[in-house]
Amino acid sequence: MSKGVFQIPYPDNEPINSYEPGSAEHASLIAKYNEMYNQKPIDVPMYIGGKEVRTDNKKPMSPPHDHQHILGHFNYGDKSHTQAAIDAALAAKPAWEALSWEHRASIFLKAADLVAGPYRDKINAATMLAQSKTVFQSEIDAACELADFLRYNVYFMQEIYADQPDSQPGIWNRLEYRPLEGFVFAISPFNFTAIAGNLPASAAMMGNVVVWKPAESQVYSAQVLMEIFIEAGLPDGVINMITVDGPDAGDVIFSHKDFAGLHFTGSTGVFQHLWKTIGNNITKYRSYPRIVGETGGKDFIMVHKSGKPQAVVTAISRGAFEFQGQKCSAASRAYIPQSMWDFVKAGVIKDVESFKMGSPGDTKNFITAVIDERAFDKIAGFIDYAKEAKDAEIIVGGGYDKSKGYFIEPTIIVTSNPHFKTMEEEIFGPVMTIYVYEDEKFEETMTVLDATSPYALTGSIIAQDRYAIEQATVALRNCAGNFYINDKPTGAVVNQQPFGGARGSGTNDKAGSKWNLIRWASPRNIKETFVPPVNYRYPFLG
Numbered sequence: 001m002s003k004g005v006f007q008i009p010y011p012d013n014e015p016i017n018s019y020e021p022g023s024a025e026h027a028s029l030i031a032k033y034n035e036m037y038n039q040k041p042i043d044v045p046m047y048i049g050g051k052e053v054r055t056d057n058k059k060p061m062s063p064p065h066d067h068q069h070i071l072g073h074f075n076y077g078d079k080s081h082t083q084a085a086i087d088a089a090l091a092a093k094p095a096w097e098a099l100s101w102e103h104r105a106s107i108f109l110k111a112a113d114l115v116a117g118p119y120r121d122k123i124n125a126a127t128m129l130a131q132s133k134t135v136f137q138s139e140i141d142a143a144c145e146l147a148d149f150l151r152y153n154v155y156f157m158q159e160i161y162a163d164q165p166d167s168q169p170g171i172w173n174r175l176e177y178r179p180l181e182g183f184v185f186a187i188s189p190f191n192f193t194a195i196a197g198n199l200p201a202s203a204a205m206m207g208n209v210v211v212w213k214p215a216e217s218q219v220y221s222a223q224v225l226m227e228i229f230i231e232a233g234l235p236d237g238v239i240n241m242i243t244v245d246g247p248d249a250g251d252v253i254f255s256h257k258d259f260a261g262l263h264f265t266g267s268t269g270v271f272q273h274l275w276k277t278i279g280n281n282i283t284k285y286r287s288y289p290r291i292v293g294e295t296g297g298k299d300f301i302m303v304h305k306s307g308k309p310q311a312v313v314t315a316i317s318r319g320a321f322e323f324q325g326q327k328c329s330a331a332s333r334a335y336i337p338q339s340m341w342d343f344v345k346a347g348v349i350k351d352v353e354s355f356k357m358g359s360p361g362d363t364k365n366f367i368t369a370v371i372d373e374r375a376f377d378k379i380a381g382f383i384d385y386a387k388e389a390k391d392a393e394i395i396v397g398g399g400y401d402k403s404k405g406y407f408i409e410p411t412i413i414v415t416s417n418p419h420f421k422t423m424e425e426e427i428f429g430p431v432m433t434i435y436v437y438e439d440e441k442f443e444e445t446m447t448v449l450d451a452t453s454p455y456a457l458t459g460s461i462i463a464q465d466r467y468a469i470e471q472a473t474v475a476l477r478n479c480a481g482n483f484y485i486n487d488k489p490t491g492a493v494v495n496q497q498p499f500g501g502a503r504g505s506g507t508n509d510k511a512g513s514k515w516n517l518i519r520w521a522s523p524r525n526i527k528e529t530f531v532p533p534v535n536y537r538y539p540f541l542g
């Protein structure tokens with residue numbers, strides 16, 4: 001038990017390396033990438049109760065930009081492995097939740113220093129290989145955002161613990177922040193290594209035990225996360241990583257009486273299905289499960305005629321196409337005033353035509369491949385739909401080729417229909433759709449924007465006119481959980497722009513913040529009376 005009121009030092013955001021060609025950091029990361037690309041294929045186990053578990057069902061792992069190259073295999077499990085992971089988590093629970101909080105904090109602070117230090121090249125190179133991120137996109141995700149999640153969450157945990165109720169004379173009220181009674185199921189998406197690490201770690205940090213299922217296309221970098229947690233000293237069974245078919249895992253987990261919480265990031269459809277399943281099983285559980293989910297988006301750039309046209313061009317080029325538009329925050333629809341259109345059109349075409357596309361191992365490339373064949377086919381389907389449509393035109397891009405990797409040209413569609421399919425549906429690829437409006441219809445266009453899509457994740461207003469900025473901030477209040485003024489709608493930084501959206505985009509529990517962490521605690525109030533009354537009669541009874 002602790003014998004001191006310990007204080008976590010206030011963290012800083014992890015500084016971002018720029019990886020300029022010729023720099024030592026560039027040489028070191030590219031050497032690691034080449035080493036991992038060329039090494040003997042690896043065999044990624046499941047991690048259950050501290051044991052590496054392998055099966056006869058091996059699934060190959062390949063870089064999306066080079067799908068014939070085998071990086072290794074992972075071991076596919078089944079319902080029995082899901083059950084074993086729950087058993088291991090519940091076995092680890094008593095010791096883990098009894099451990100003094102400063103030791104839990106130390107483990108995750110150490111994990112952050114491992115990510116930022118000795119594992120930096122490895123986690124970045126794994127993310128370049130598994131998810132086809134460029135060096136810079138890997139750095140801001142796998143190294144910096146992950147270290148930030150870990151460090152700031154530890155700090156927020158301490159703030160939560162320090163948040164205590166008032167006491168009147170003669171009594172002392174205390175709040176203790178118990179872990180949930182049961183285990184947490186973390187399900188992570190392919191697109192951010194940092195999210196994959198944060199979903200299990202944030203719940204575990206608060207004293208919970210976790211079964212974690214990463215996305216199949218991210219297992220290669222997920223394995224590095226497990227290596228880091230183990231090296232940081234995380235006890236066996238606290239986080240159990242299983243690579244099992246989602247519905248198989250769900251069948252076992254959602255019917256278990258000790259299921260206590262879902263920490264999910266992924267698509268809206270999957271989340272809604274999981275929520276329904278939990279609802280249908282509600283009588284089976286010991287407690288009401290916490291359900292936290294960050295889901296899809298249809299993120300926008302709204303432009304006022306007073307905006308700086310070149311800022312609009314750059315917001316589109318970076319906001320829509322970095323990481324091939326596969327950030328949940330990626331801009332995928334823009335509303336441009338007619339008076340600015342010629343300039344913006346010429347600017348975005350020029351930018352897109354200058355992008356180089358290929359392997360992230362060649363750092364001249366700004367665009368690499370999309371995650372897998374399923375995503376490739378779906379995105380290509382949207383592009384084909386636009387090619388056929390009467391009310392849309394592709395002004396740049398539109399090509400795709402999956403012979404070597406899943407490459408899709410950054411594509412800009414212009415439509416005369418603000419409800420065109422690609423203005424409304426999440427594509428999750430390098431496709432931006434633009435609607436050009438008459439300058440005087442600013443307000444009306446924002447009403448259309450507000451009603452166009454079920455999502456409300458990120459969005460931005462680009463304007464110089466302060467009245468227009470305020471008007472947009474009010475009119476678009478419920479369209480985005482992260483709203484940007486004169487910027488692209490991507491690139492949220494932990495502790496600076498707490499991230500999450502509402503409507504169909506999620507429960508808005510703001511990853512990497514106190515609001516998220518509090519969901520993994522079940523507070524217990526303890527009231528102690530020093531000198532208890534000894535007569536039941538109140539004065540009013542006379």
Ligand code: NAD
Binds near residue numbers: 246
């Ligand atoms: P996805 O929904 O296909 O998969 C997410 C996870 O759910 C994966 O681990 C997958 O295996 C699992 N899964 C799928 N079906 C399941 C089932 N029936 N039972 C249990 N698990 C199941 O999403 P994805 O393609 O990996 O990621 C892209 C999506 O994630 C996009 O919609 C994007 O907007 C969203 N996303 C949102 C945020 C945010 O903060 N709002 C952040 C990142 C990604």
